[in-house]
Amino acid sequence: MDKKLPTVAEAVANIPDGATVMIGGFGGSGAPIELIHALIDRFRATGSPAAITVINNNAGNGYCGIAAMIKAGMVRKMICSFPRSSNAEAFNEKYLAGEIELDLVPQGTLAERIRAAGAGIPAFYTPTSFGTELAEGKPTEEFDGKMYVRERWLKADYALIKGQDGDRTGNLTYRMAGRNFNPLMAMAAAKTIAQVSVLGEPGSIDPQAVITPGIFVDAIVEVAEPQQEEVLVRKGVVY
Amino acid sequence: MAKFNIMQDKLSNAQIAWRAAQDIEDGSYVNLGIGFPEMIAKFQPEGRDVTYHTENGVLGFGQAPKEGEEDWDLINAGKKPITLKPGAAFFHHADSFAMVRGGHLDLAVLGAYQVAQNGDLANWRVGTKGVPAVGGAMDLVHGAKRVAVVTDHVTKDGGPKLVERCTFPLTGVGCVTQVYTSLAVIDIKGGRFVLREKVPGLSMDALQAVTGATLHIEGDVADLIVPEDLA
Secondary structure, three states: OOOEOOOHHHHOOOOOOOOEEEEOOEOOEOOOHHHHHHHHHHHHHHOOOOOEEEEOOEOOOOEOOHHHHHHHOOEEEEEEOEOOOOOOHHHHHHHHOOOOEEEEOOHHHHHHHHHHHHHOOOEEEEOOOOOOHHHOOOOEEEEOOEEEEEEEOOOEEEEEEEEEEEEOOOOEOOOHHHOOOHHHHHHHEEEEEEEEEEEEOOOOOOHHHOOEOHHHOOEEEEOOOOOOHHHHHHHOOEO | OOOOOHHHHOOOHHHHHHHHHHOOOOOOEEEEOOOHHHHHHHHOOOOOOOEEEEOOOEEEEOOOOOOOOOOOOOEOOOOOEOOEEEEEEEOOHHHHHHHHHOOOOOEEEEOOOEEEOOOOEEOOOOOOOOOOOOOOHHHHOOOOOEEEEEEOOEOOOOOEOEEOOOOOOOOEOOOOOEEEEOOEEEEEEOOEEEEEEEOOOOOHHHHHHOOEOOEEEEEEEEEOOOOOOOO
16 A cells, blocks of 8 residues: 655645644654645635644644644634744734633543544543533543543644655654654544655554554655754744 | 731742742642742742743743843743753653643642632633733643742732632632632632631731631641742
8 A cells, every 4th residue: 555645745636625633743753844834825725625624732833834724814714722923923812812712631531632633533531620610511520430521523624734754655653752742643634644764665653663653644755854843933033 | 026017027929939849849840820839930949840831832941041042942931041950851741741730740830810618720810801811721720749939918908819709700610729818828628718827927817817717726826937048
């Protein structure tokens, strides 16, 4: 099975208006910048995809990556835990002007909701947020004398993720703490698109080293020297 | 001896962090919240082997790298660059929070806007203005064997931060087990503040006057003594 695509533009060509898109990364660590920028290029050229719901831990930093998506006006809603960064101007402006929705989810609950979706578990109970305003309206239940909140799975139409090594069958490894949400999102989206620094033949990755098995990946594209969001932000790069 | 002046003579943040660090046990797994709690690592007593956890998927990180040696795939939950110690491990976010909620951490230390006598914590937002952001705060208060808070004893205006009931939005219910403040060390036990240590020179009445709920005493109250010259 060959899932390799030649360019990032082709990799994101079919994402439609109104799609829910998970984007891997924690801040800039593990963020698929080239896939995000390919999506922005398409929006600028064609006006599509518009009205995207983005699921990420954060809501962008500076003027590249997710922040540039927001600035471009193609994001309708953010589902995230921490829409704050060294420069969150892009999100803050739209949010305070009422031009973007925010669904705030505690970080561990966000991760587990994504994991649950990928694992076919529609809901689960967690102690997180019990008794707080983020649990308002959610069912609660007592287990062994302690109160828990019921949370639903969180699915997406697409996931854009970043790996280190990949092969044509979609097997992936990750670079250091760049792993974060990427393996979870790969499982939770109907279509998962991965960019990797090294894309090899089947067998190029030791099976014992595979972190995301290829069954969770639909398309894979090589970006040999990926940009790092933090470096772009510090340089003041505007995409 | 001059009369104790709470705003002048209280402990500095570094001194509070130093005191909290003395209670970190050898061999423990610890998560230090972003900001003030991070300072505790600096004062970890020598000879104790402590493994630090960060929410974005690293166990066993050490000091910040030298300038110019940052790797931006190697950061902590505050998005600051870190280095690894021998024996470190990476893992994804669901495993990371399984370590938190699943009771695998020995200690989590957080900051606070308010702590209530029943262990309720408010530390994520003070009102309804601006852009809300919760991060991992609501997760970190659940599961660790000890959930400690480091905080000034009073607000900038001198009002109590230790209260009967939190008035700011809650981060978690009944979750805090211990509070290290600029004036005292307090356990939370059975829905009450139990005073363990207070700074020398401060009377019991004066401490109670700047605490928003009754301080209970069980056994001795020790002097809270810290080094004078902490950077």
